[in-house]
Each structure stands twice: as structure tokens, then as C-alpha cells.
Amino acid sequence: MSSLHPAQGAPLADWLAYLETLHPKAIDLGLDRIRVVAQQLSLSLDCIKITVAGTNGKGSTCAMLDSILLNAGYRVGTYTSPHLLRFNERIRINGEFATDERIVEQFERIEAARGETSLTYFEVTTLAALLLFQAERLDVAILEVGLGGRLDAVNIIDADCAILTSVDLDHMAYLGNTREAIGLEKAHVFRPGAPAICADPMPPETVLDYARQIGADLWRFGQDFNYSGDRQQWAYGGRSQRRSALGYPALRGANQLINASAALAALEALHPRLVVTQQDVRQGLLHVSLPARMQILPGLPATILDVAHNPHAVAALGQNLDSMGHYPHTYAVVGMLHDKDIEATLSRISRRIDRWMCVTLGGPRGTTAQELATIVRRLTQAEAPADPFIAGAVEVGRQAAGARKPGVRAAPRPAVPAHDVTVTTFEDPVQAFADARKLATDNDRILVFGSFATVGPVLEALRLEGRDVI
The missing domain is CATH 3.40.1190.10 (Mur-like, catalytic domain)
Structure with missing residues (x-):
């Protein structure tokens, strides 16, 4: 054995x-x-x-x-x-x-x-x-x-x-x-x-x-x-x-x-x-320092690294992206493991992304880029409603902390109509990230998320460039 x-x-x-x-x-x-x-x-x-x-x-x-x-x-x-x-x-x-x-x-x-x-x-x-x-x-x-x-x-x-x-x-x-x-x-x-x-x-x-x-x-x-x-x-x-x-x-x-x-x-x-x-x-x-948790790299375009890989974490990531303001295009380099609830996870963020770059993760738990792309295309053909659980949880925290008057709840985000998206596939995260950097303008943003196995190789590539990332 x-x-x-x-x-x-x-x-x-x-x-x-x-x-x-x-x-x-x-x-x-x-x-x-x-x-x-x-x-x-x-x-x-x-x-x-x-x-x-x-x-x-x-x-x-x-x-x-x-x-x-x-x-x-x-x-x-x-x-x-x-x-x-x-x-x-x-x-x-x-x-x-x-x-x-x-x-x-x-x-x-x-x-x-x-x-x-x-x-x-x-x-x-x-x-x-x-x-x-x-x-x-x-x-x-x-x-x-x-x-x-x-x-x-x-x-x-x-x-x-x-x-x-x-x-x-x-x-x-x-x-x-x-x-x-x-x-x-x-x-x-x-x-x-x-x-x-x-x-x-x-x-x-x-x-x-x-x-x-x-x-x-x-x-x-x-x-x-x-x-x-x-x-x-x-x-x-x-x-x-x-x-x-x-x-x-x-x-x-x-x-x-x-x-x-x-x-x-x-x-x-x-x-x-x-x-x-x-x-x-x-x-x-x-x-305090912890890489790849809503980690925003210095420079342009804005680049965000986050190991979020389940519905709850990705819903919070989506809220954090909203707080950053408007960007003409958001490129997402995403790879996930097949034992995750991929569709529920990506649905929490799909309306915020218009340039999907799906990657293959190796190993017995990895998902292929083609499998991810199929899920993304299915999600982006329909409306993407906000996630009610994370909004409610954050609101409970605000009320408990006294940040909002009791009984006053934030209005839920309305469903957003399907938007024009592109979906491409890559054999690994580093290749996808390199392509995103070529395509994105200084006014756009790049998001790398979905798994430690997605963010880790990108961090290593940045480290080899001499970037202080960890």
C-alpha cells in the first residue's frame, strides 16, 4: 500500500x-x-x-x-x-x-x-x-x-x-x-x-x-x-x-x-x-497577515486573490467586490474541486463577472476547465439573484453590534438580468492568469478564486517575478 x-x-x-x-x-x-x-x-x-x-x-x-x-x-x-x-x-x-x-x-x-x-x-x-x-x-x-x-x-x-x-x-x-x-x-x-x-x-x-x-x-x-x-x-x-x-x-x-x-x-x-x-x-x-483572503495586490489592474470555495465564502467575496466600486470588466480565473457544490458556489458571484477563465485542477479531486465552463454558461444564461443567507447573517451581525437601528434591514439586492459574458478554458491557473493580465486594461480587475489549488500556483508565479505576495 x-x-x-x-x-x-x-x-x-x-x-x-x-x-x-x-x-x-x-x-x-x-x-x-x-x-x-x-x-x-x-x-x-x-x-x-x-x-x-x-x-x-x-x-x-x-x-x-x-x-x-x-x-x-x-x-x-x-x-x-x-x-x-x-x-x-x-x-x-x-x-x-x-x-x-x-x-x-x-x-x-x-x-x-x-x-x-x-x-x-x-x-x-x-x-x-x-x-x-x-x-x-x-x-x-x-x-x-x-x-x-x-x-x-x-x-x-x-x-x-x-x-x-x-x-x-x-x-x-x-x-x-x-x-x-x-x-x-x-x-x-x-x-x-x-x-x-x-x-x-x-x-x-x-x-x-x-x-x-x-x-x-x-x-x-x-x-x-x-x-x-x-x-x-x-x-x-x-x-x-x-x-x-x-x-x-x-x-x-x-x-x-x-x-x-x-x-x-x-x-x-x-x-x-x-x-x-x-x-x-x-x-x-x-x-496581521494572511495571503489569499481578499488579498488585493498593489498596482493596476486591480488584482484580487481569494481562496473562497463554498457558497458562504463566495457570497462574502461578492459583497467585498461590490464595495470596490465599478470596473468595466471583471476577469475571473477560477478552478474548483469536484467535491464542492460548484453550481451553488458560482451562482453567488456570477452576476459580478463578465470574463470567465475556467482552469483545470489536477489530482483525483480536480475539476476540468470544460466541466466548469459548462456550469458557468448555464448560470450566466439566467438571472443571478443575491444570496439571502449571507445578507441576513451580515445584517444580524450589524444589528447585534449596534451598527444599525434594530428592525431596520438592508434592502435585498434585486435579481440582475443575464449579462454579456465570455467563457474560456485553460489547462492551469498560471496560464489563465497570464492571459487575463494581457487582456485586462488598467481600469479592469482580475479575480483569482475557487481553491487553494487555484490561488497557490498564481501566488508562486508572482513570487518568482519578485513580487512580495506572502
């Missing part, structure tokens, strides 16, 4: 290729296998542990926590996935990516300890991150859940505080096809008696019921914490703490204040074990 074990001194790339062969399934949810190996490794984290789950917003929330806590002088480890350019991005220790050598050392330890136990790629890499964090004697470990929560490898750790950023439809083959089912899976990162931060403005009842059932200390957005703001600054309000006169996070996007509020709620809930000053928060939010 697996290929030959990498030789002594083999590079990280060889190990990563080997790990992909260890288990018959790329995704095989469950905690039994990883727990056996973690016990063999005597794995234990003697630090404050924050777990972050959710459909969207996990990466941004982790990045904000990491930046704030580093500014406060804590020793912080952050584990996220997937990566854009290099595997090392997944494991950060005190703001620096783990080195190839140290990652390989952990892989060798895990290989020696696992015996006949078969582990997935994600299970091995999760163990490697946890081993590195254990060796570093951290103050705080921030752990992003990969998929779901209940059976995700990260959930072998009992978090001192768990954050649930949002619940929406994604990974339905593994988590269920309703928000209620998916919410219950994600809520299993909560622990009895520990703070459970729920940032979803309209959480499924299953999330609330599970928190009550296990006796978690549930913090709800709009009830236990919220935000308010104007064009210049914003403020956080929690159960007993208020942080005012805050600058907006360096991360762009309509939902970033919800993510920032969730991070600050977690820090409030962990006080006095974690002490963070107002200046730490200000500096942390000012300097």
Missing part, C-alpha cells in the same frame, strides 16, 4: 510524497488511529490550547490570535491547513515557519512509533505539529481544525477554549447536508466547562443544544460579545470587557470584524491566564 520509506536524510518533499501513500483514503475521519500513535509518542501539550473550527473564517481568526499574542510577548505555535506555496506554512512557531529539518525529524519519530497503524497525510502532519509545539514549551497553541470537528485529528486535543467561526454547507459528503448536521459535527470541539466561542450570527440549534448538553461555557455573538464601529475605528464589547478605539484589521473583508470579535472573546474568556493589553490588540490587528 505504501511506497518505500524515505532514506536517511531524505528531503521534506520525499517525506510528503511518502505520507500520501500511507493510507488507502486521503480523507478518513476518526480519532482511534491517531490516538494510538499519540500515546506511543507520549504526546502532551502543557500550554493553553485554542481550537478553531468553522466553515469559513478559521484562518483569519487564527492569524489574528497569533499576531495579538505575539505582540503580547507570548510564545505561540499556530497550526493551520492547507498551505499555499510551502508545506512549512502550516506550522508556525513564534511567527516563523518550521524548518524542513525539524519537520522531517518529527516525521521520522512518528514513523518509528506508528508500527502497523495506518495514518492519513493530515493525521501525520497534525502529530508533527503537536510534537514540535510540545518541544518548544509554548505558552499558547492555536490549532485550526481541518474538516468538521468531532472526528478531525486536531480534536484529540482538549482545548482550553474552542472557537466556532461559522457554519455553512461544505464537505457535505463527510459532515451531512444540512447546517444542523454540520453544526453538530463542528460543535464537538467544545469541552465541558471550557469557553466555547460561537461567532456565527445565526447558529444552528444543534450547536446550542450540544453546548448546553455538555456544560460548555457558551459565548454567543450578539449576546455575549459583539462589535460596533464607524469608518475610522471599531470597538469590541464582551461580557465584562470593552476595547474601544481599535483600528480595523489589516485583513480585508466584510466578515473580518466578526472574526476579530471572536478572537477577542476568546482572549477575554481566557483572562487572567492570558493578559493582553489594548496596545497588543491594536498592534496585532494592524500587522
